Amino acid sequence: MTTFNSIIAAIDTRLDAHPIVEEAARIAKFNEASLKLVDVVPEFPWIARLMVREHANLREMMGREMQAQLDALAKSIEGRGIDVETKVLWGKTSVEIIREVLRGRHDAVLAVAKGTNSRQKGFFGTTARRLLRDCPCAVWLVADADSPDYNHVMACIDTSTDHEVDAQLNARIYELASKVSRQHQARSSIVQAWRMDAESILKGRVPEKDFKEMLEQRREYVDQLFNDFLSPLDHTSSDDDVHLLKGEPDEVIPRFAKENDVDLIVMGTVARSGLSGMVIGNTAERILNEVNCSVLAVKPDTFVSPIKEAKYIDFARQVEHAT
Secondary structure (H helix, E strand, C coil): CCCCCEEEEECCCCCCCCHHHHHHHHHHHHHCCEEEEEEEECCCCHHHHHHCCCHHHHHHHHHHHHHHHHHHHHHHCCCCCCCEEEEEEECCHHHHHHHHHHHHCCCEEEEECCCCCCCCCCCCCHHHHHHHHHCCCEEEEECCCCCCCCCEEEEECCCCCCCHHHHHHHHHHHHHHHHHHHHHCCEEEEEEEECCCCHHHHCCCCCHHHHHHHHHHHHHHHHHHHHHHHHHHCCCCCCCCEEEEECCHHHHHHHHHHHCCCCEEEEECCCCCCCCCCCCCHHHHHHHHHCCCEEEEECCCCCCCCCCCCCCCCHHHHHHHHC
16 A cells, blocks of 8 residues: 655755755655646735836846756656655745645645745744645645655654544554654654643642552553554554653654754644644644644644645746747
8 A cells, every 4th residue: 555646845946955855756666656846936015026126037037947847856866666746836935835736636645844935934934834834735845955764764643532533643653753763774653742731720729649550540541542543553552662751742742852962753733623724723723832843743634724725836938928
């Protein structure tokens, strides 16, 4: 069973080197998936459109240069049995990538976590965060421009509810983490954070003996749910590669990742409802603010992107016909 069937690699052709193309090719080859290399010609700011009379022709020239660079990158991975194509998109980067995902029914997007020209604070750039928030397929953000060689992959599981959608998402996270671990011959860890509801309120306000008993009951309940998930996978919560972490997820998960040299975190990014327009979950947002490694993020199948599919328009061809 293949994990991905159709992959988009978002390329920044302004860079001098593109090792992410090699990684995308490796993933596509491993999954027997098709690969599409894309870059986006942005809209000019309104002030630039006022000041530069030939701004349309300038964008058209940028698009043609971009297409030539994408074609050269595609040629560099020819002969590996990979179905690869290239495409220049026009408009806002994150929006157009998502629209291409919708048009082509792609099931994964690969991109760098933060571009060299990003103005976003933190480890992940603006485009990366928008893809995490709105892209309906899996989003794989590579930590830096170097092609990664993962040594430790972590699957972040949450079995605290009995909702079917959550169970499906957990299974998908485990599947992806396991497959990447095998591909890279990497160590893998299955992690779940747990805490007791209203723990900070109850502590010190109920007798210590009662508080400890409540805490232990909660731990046993979470451990049982975790084992119910692990059992069909031939794992138990006592395995060396399985970790039930006590504490807030946005604290214990980044701490575990840093202390154990995790290279790739596989996680979900939205709550089970998957409502149209739903933003990235608060817990996932806080976790992302604290990590500095690659992230492979997935959403429930029920998630509906707030970005709507739109017909592809080749701006360069429009300008060519107009002139």
